[in-house]
Amino acid sequence: SQTIHQWPATLVQPVGSPLSLECTVEGTSNPNLYWYRQAAGRGLQLLFYSVGIGQISSEVPQNLSASRPQDRQFILSSKKLLLSDSGFYLCAFDRGVTNYGYTFGSGTRLTVV
Amino acid sequence: KNQVEQSPQSLIILEGKNCTLQCNYTVSPFSNLRWYKQDTGRGPVSLTIMTFSENTKSNGRYTATLDADTKQSSLHITASQLSDSASYICVVSRQAGTALIFGKGTTLSVSS
Numbered sequence: 001s002q003t004i005h006q007w008p009a010t011l012v013q014p015v016g017s018p019l020s021l022e023c024t025v026e027g028t029s030n031p032n033l034y035w036y037r038q039a040a041g042r043g044l045q046l047l048f049y050s051v052g053i054g055q056i057s058s059e060v061p062q063n064l065s066a067s068r069p070q071d072r073q074f075i076l077s078s079k080k081l082l083l084s085d086s087g088f089y090l091c092a093f094d095r096g097v098t099n100y101g102y103t104f105g106s107g108t109r110l111t112v113v
Numbered sequence: 114k115n116q117v118e119q120s121p122q123s124l125i126i127l128e129g130k131n132c133t134l135q136c137n138y139t140v141s142p143f144s145n146l147r148w149y150k151q152d153t154g155r156g157p158v159s160l161t162i163m164t165f166s167e168n169t170k171s172n173g174r175y176t177a178t179l180d181a182d183t184k185q186s187s188l189h190i191t192a193s194q195l196s197d198s199a200s201y202i203c204v205v206s207r208q209a210g211t212a213l214i215f216g217k218g219t220t221l222s223v224s225s
Binding site for chain 2: 044088104
């Protein structure tokens with residue numbers, strides 16, 4: 001079966017520190033991969049998506065970056081965190097053009113202090 | 114503009130009661146519509162997904178309906194349980210690429 005793993009579940013980081021959130025997918029090959037941020041009382045905001053190794057598209061300008069070093073690995077990074085980077089981050093994957101099998105990870109609660 | 118609007122924003126019901134959540138969308142071209150349940154601090158979990166030709170789909174006590182003509186969907190929860198307390202998100206997919214349009218969700222609280 002296809003599964004998605006995201007870690008860590010929670011993270012508290014000081015302002016100016018680096019960030020690395022990892023997401024891996026199992027049970028499928030060549031998935032489309034996504035990073036979302038969810039702010040309280042607001043909908044999910046697409047940050048990055050990737051349709052293949054090394055292919056990253058950014059939806060919004062921000063302090064974050066994404067990388068896809070392997071087919072089923074997606075990493076969200078920052079060199080220097082800002083207070084505004086706090087939020088709930090979700091990784092997701094799907095197969096196919098119509099996004100039929102869209103599946104989310106369990107999420108990471110990031111608090112920048 | 115592609116949008117998904119959900120109502121109500123929040124809802125409180127007594128355990129055992131039924132409830133219906135609404136989703137209106139203006140997404141084009143339409144591919145499919147899905148409902149997710151998101152427990153606090155967790156990732157969304159898919160409940161149902163419907164394509165253009167499907168009018169209703171059930172998943173246990175959850176029944177989703179879709180009217181593609183009026184661009185409306187509803188999620189009906191029967192005999193609510195305390196564990197149904199969560200945010201319910203309506204998501205509409207366009208026919209190409211990565212374009213998922215998310216609603217802001219309805220927060221449901223089931224009390225005993």
